[in-house]
Amino acid sequence: MAAQEAVEHKYVYGFSEGNKELKGLLGGKGANLAEMTNLGLPVPPGFTITTEACKAYLATGQEPDGLAGQIEAYLESLERGMGRRLGDPGDPLLVSVRSGAKFSMPGMMETVLNVGLNDRSVVGLSAQAGGNDRFAWDSYRRLIQMFGKTVCEVPGEEFEHALDETKRAKGTQNDLDLDADDLRGLVGAYKKIFAKHTGREFPQAPREQLDLAIRAVFESWNAERAVLYRRQERIPADLGTAVNVVAMVFGNLGPDSGTGVAFTRDPGSGAQGIYGDYLANAQGEDVVAGIRNTVPLQELEQLDKKSYDELLGIMARLEEHYRDLCDIEFTIERGKLWMLQTRVGKRTAAAAFVIAGQLIDEGLIDLDEALHRVNGAQLAQLMFPRFQLEHDFEPVARGIGASPGAASGTVVFTSARAVELAGEGKSVILVRRETNPDDLNGMIAAQGILTSRGGKTSHAAVVARGMGKTCVSGADAIEVNVPAKRFTVGGRTVTEGDVVSIDGTTGKVYLGEVPVMPSEVVQYFEGSLDPEHIDNALVRAVHRIMTHADTRRRLAVRTNADTAADAARARRFGAQGIGLCRTEHMFLGDRRELVERLILARSDTDRQSSLAALLPLQRDDFVKIFREMDGLPVTVRLIDPPLHEFLPPLEQLAVNVAVAQERGEDVAKEEALLAAVRRMHEENPMLGLRGVRLGLVIPGLFAMQVRAIAEAAVRVTREGADARPEIMVPLVGAVQELETVRAEAEKIIAEVVGDSGVEVLIGTMIEVPRAALTAGQIAEAAQFFSFGTNDLTQMGWGFSRDDVEGAFFWRYLELGIFGISPFESIDRDGVGRLVRIAAEEGRAARPDLKLGVCGEHGGDPESVHFFHEVGLDYVSCSPFRVPVARLEAGRAVVETDGSDSR
Numbered sequence: 091m092a093a094q095e096a097v098e099h100k101y102v103y104g105f106s107e108g109n110k111e112l113k114g115l116l117g118g119k120g121a122n123l124a125e126m127t128n129l130g131l132p133v134p135p136g137f138t139i140t141t142e143a144c145k146a147y148l149a150t151g152q153e154p155d156g157l158a159g160q161i162e163a164y165l166e167s168l169e170r171g172m173g174r175r176l177g178d179p180g181d182p183l184l185v186s187v188r189s190g191a192k193f194s195m196p197g198m199m200e201t202v203l204n205v206g207l208n209d210r211s212v213v214g215l216s217a218q219a220g221g222n223d224r225f226a227w228d229s230y231r232r233l234i235q236m237f238g239k240t241v242c243e244v245p246g247e248e249f250e251h252a253l254d255e256t257k258r259a260k261g262t263q264n265d266l267d268l269d270a271d272d273l274r275g276l277v278g279a280y281k282k283i284f285a286k287h288t289g290r291e292f293p294q295a296p297r298e299q300l301d302l303a304i305r306a307v308f309e310s311w312n313a314e315r316a317v318l319y320r321r322q323e324r325i326p327a328d329l330g331t332a333v334n335v336v337a338m339v340f341g342n343l344g345p346d347s348g349t350g351v352a353f354t355r356d357p358g359s360g361a362q363g364i365y366g367d368y369l370a371n372a373q374g375e376d377v378v379a380g381i382r383n384t385v386p387l388q389e390l391e392q393l394d395k396k397s398y399d400e401l402l403g404i405m406a407r408l409e410e411h412y413r414d415l416c417d418i419e420f421t422i423e424r425g426k427l428w429m430l431q432t433r434v435g436k437r438t439a440a441a442a443f444v445i446a447g448q449l450i451d452e453g454l455i456d457l458d459e460a461l462h463r464v465n466g467a468q469l470a471q472l473m474f475p476r477f478q479l480e481h482d483f484e485p486v487a488r489g490i491g492a493s494p495g496a497a498s499g500t501v502v503f504t505s506a507r508a509v510e511l512a513g514e515g516k517s518v519i520l521v522r523r524e525t526n527p528d529d530l531n532g533m534i535a536a537q538g539i540l541t542s543r544g545g546k547t548s549h550a551a552v553v554a555r556g557m558g559k560t561c562v563s564g565a566d567a568i569e570v571n572v573p574a575k576r577f578t579v580g581g582r583t584v585t586e587g588d589v590v591s592i593d594g595t596t597g598k599v600y601l602g603e604v605p606v607m608p609s610e611v612v613q614y615f616e617g618s619l620d621p622e623h624i625d626n627a628l629v630r631a632v633h634r635i636m637t638h639a640d641t642r643r644r645l646a647v648r649t650n651a652d653t654a655a656d657a658a659r660a661r662r663f664g665a666q667g668i669g670l671c672r673t674e675h676m677f678l679g680d681r682r683e684l685v686e687r688l689i690l691a692r693s694d695t696d697r698q699s700s701l702a703a704l705l706p707l708q709r710d711d712f713v714k715i716f717r718e719m720d721g722l723p724v725t726v727r728l729i730d731p732p733l734h735e736f737l738p739p740l741e742q743l744a745v746n747v748a749v750a751q752e753r754g755e756d757v758a759k760e761e762a763l764l765a766a767v768r769r770m771h772e773e774n775p776m777l778g779l780r781g782v783r784l785g786l787v788i789p790g791l792f793a794m795q796v797r798a799i800a801e802a803a804v805r806v807t808r809e810g811a812d813a814r815p816e817i818m819v820p821l822v823g824a825v826q827e828l829e830t831v832r833a834e835a836e837k838i839i840a841e842v843v844g845d846s847g848v849e850v851l852i853g854t855m856i857e858v859p860r861a862a863l864t865a866g867q868i869a870e871a872a873q874f875f876s877f878g879t880n881d882l883t884q885m886g887w888g889f890s891r892d893d894v895e896g897a898f899f900w901r902y903l904e905l906g907i908f909g910i911s912p913f914e915s916i917d918r919d920g921v922g923r924l925v926r927i928a929a930e931e932g933r934a935a936r937p938d939l940k941l942g943v944c945g946e947h948g949g950d951p952e953s954v955h956f957f958h959e960v961g962l963d964y965v966s967c968s969p970f971r972v973p974v975a976r977l978e979a980g981r982a983v984v985e986t987d988g989s990d991s992r
């Protein structure tokens with residue numbers, strides 16, 4: 091059927107047919123093996139079965155039409171090239187079967203080596219190796235072990251027990267002391283284990299071994315581990331995996347053979363040099379399995395100078411070709427070097443910056459590309475304090491770095507105890523098997539959180555990230571016993587009161603207090619480290635890349651700051667104004683008295699007199715902030731929270747009244763307050779009397795604030811500085827609300843400002859869905875919009891943030907309803923759509939409308955990219971996030987410009 095053959099789908103690619111851009115089709119491993127092959131590097135020949143074949147198999151439960159034939163054809167060509175046939179009894183070709191998806195995925199099936207060996211070809215293999223029986227039987231026992239474990243789900247421990255048993259019988263702990271007879275015996279034992287668990291004999295037919303292994307790789311895409319991993323890492327579930335079939339080369343042929351792994355630079359610090367491990371007379375994963383001690387790669391120079399030099403040359407070549415840090419796997423077979431894998435290597439946050447800096451120096455990449463290769467999450471990581479690099483502490487356990495930072499403290503096991511000790515001023519680490527919503531207070535009180543179970547989306551991890559608390563989750567070497575107030579780890583017992591240190595970046599857990607050092611990157615941003623004059627590769631690289639981000643970005647970055655001190659710090663961090671100055675705190679502290687009087691006022695005169703007393707206090711606050719932000723815009727939000735938040739809690743008032751009555755004291759004021767609190771109680775305060783509604787209901791309240799702002803601006807301007815106030819009205823849902831407030835405000839401003847030259851803008855927050863949907867109307871009355879995406883998310887989803895995050899978000903994440911909390915990264919499709927509509931319709935109505943965002947999303951990398959795309963003018967975020975936002979705003983430009991991406 092020639093016609094049918096002509097349209098047959100291509101499911102198999104030889105290594106010379108692919109290249110590194112084809113990761114989606116050939117997987118990362120296959121695409122890079124092809125790339126190396128085409129570079130002329132010594133890669134053993136082989137072929138790749140595509141992810142499309144995998145997807146077709148998973149959809150139907152059968153290999154797609156044509157696949158078997160294509161495998162046959164490529165196998166034949168491989169056999170021809172090698173001059174050997176798969177599993178040939180006299181002179182066998184052996185292959186490895188390796189999974190490899192687009193993104194590297196530890197949840198997938200591992201590799202099966204030595205496919206093609208059976209009771210007969212093992213003899214041929216020995217002959218091929220010059221009568222090396224030991225090697226042949228060792229290879230055969232590895233095949234049964236790997237095949238059993240990964241293809242047929244035989245419990246791996248059983249094979250390991252049998253191996254240990256053989257070693258014990260021989261009186262040794264070293265695999266290398268086992269001779270051919272021992273290994274032949276072991277093969278027998280392995281076969282029995284295989285038959286016991288699978289109900290069949292170990293398959294002898296080479297092609298059957300191959301087909302079963304390929305099918306197992308396909309199926310591993312949907313293994314539970316892989317599914318979970320994808321959810322956590324937000325890797326799409328429908329990509330499928332490729333399968334690589336590679337001619338075997340042998341590192342276990344004797345002392346002149348071996349296998350190793352290497353990085354082209356230090357993935358920890360980014361320093362240039364050779365970083366790797368080598369193990370002589372070993373195969374595959376022996377290097378990383380820790381069975382025998384590896385030697386540093388440099389020692390290969392003594393063992394085999396020719397291969398060593400060739401390897402270094404290849405590494406330099408790969409770096410130049412990929413223009414990045416690469417990691418590699420290689421094997422030396424009797425003095426002949428073979429490359430088995432390469433990819434752009436993972437690295438720490440510090441290394442990412444340092445390497446990008448070096449690559450610019452080496453002329454391999456330009457500044458745009460450097461900007462592209464680092465990210466805000468890495469920068470944020472570098473801004474946390476961290477443990478000193480050199481210390482004598484050994485980690486006792488390692489979990490998942492769930493929320494970054496370095497924290498030390500006394501171990502506690504309950505929320506109550508955490509709160510108690512923190513109240514005494516102690517720093518505590520809350521240790522639990524896993525946390526639940528009842529632990530919330532303890533988590534707030536703790537310096538850090540350590541759990542023995544759960545991943546990156548567990549309750550502990552999600553809540554800790556939300557709070558910016560250091561957290562290590564899933565440190566499963568730890569056995570937590572809450573009733574006994576202790577945990578055990580590696581035979582040691584840690585009880586309440588002992589000190590531990592946790593590293594939320596690396597996931598490492600230490601006993602004792604590891605010394606912490608401040609972040610050099612923060613010192614640089616604060617201006618206390620001069621990048622031009624210190625020998626610090628990290629600071630220099632950060633400086634260079636940040637400078638470039640600033641020249642590239644279109645978005646301005648402002649800060650959320652309520653005090654002059656915060657404003658000053660944010661300005662050093664590069665803030666170009668204040669995007670959100672909350673005025674709530676201006677009603678607190680020693681001003682409570684006045685606020686209580688205001689709330690209890692029985693007449694207009696009473697109310698006006700307490701407002702008049704508040705005015706100069708607030709004006710002074712604004713004066714300080716305007717001085718600090720000389721020349722930069724300051725958006726001041728009029729009072730937003732419900733007024734009863736400024737009164738003492740109901741229970742406390744009730745107790746006060748009772749106690750005072752008991753003592754026969756005058757309780758009139760307490761009783762009045764209590765009555766007010768009862769009267770003002772709201773079922774849903776978030777949706778009650780707050781924001782613009784307060785201004786419309788309480789005469790003179792907004793007027794006082796507007797006057798304080800205008801007067802402060804005039805004073806600062808008269809002092810010779812440049813005050814640029816922007817008055818922001820919160821919670822507007824209808825243009826009429828804003829018009830009413832604005833009419834009053836404009837009158838006051840005109841009166842105060844006079845001919846001082848001060849200009850005061852009036853705008854609104856867009857944080858109620860209705861405001862977003864009627865933005866065209868609202869823009870008629872607003873000079874600027876600032877998106878309050880926290881409230882917009884709350885009201886868009888109907889989520890009460892305080893209630894939902896701790897209560898059930900973990901479940902939503904587990905179910906994949908969203909990949910990340912919509913409070914962390916803006917929900918582009920829903921809440922983001924509201925932002926887009928409001929931006930477009932607002933601008934249509936008023937082309938010079940200024941647009942910004944002041945929710946926490948303003949400092950979130952993903953969200954910053956979205957705000958760039960939507961065309962906002964600025965983002966505003968907490969002072970510490972300002973550098974992250976600057977960096978991401980720059981990256982958003984180079985990314986939309988289509989700079990080449992990995």
Ligand code: ADP
Nearest residue numbers: 186188201336337338339374375419421430431
């Ligand atoms: P992983 O993705 O877990 O690293 P690999 O497919 O790279 O799995 O293989 C596991 C180990 O087996 C690696 O050390 C690799 O270098 C080695 N290996 C894979 N294929 C071959 C081969 N054809 N010859 C020799 N060693 C191989």
Ligand code: MG
Nearest residue numbers: 196200201375
């Ligand atoms: Mg592996």
Ligand code: MG
Nearest residue numbers: 119419430431
């Ligand atoms: Mg590998």
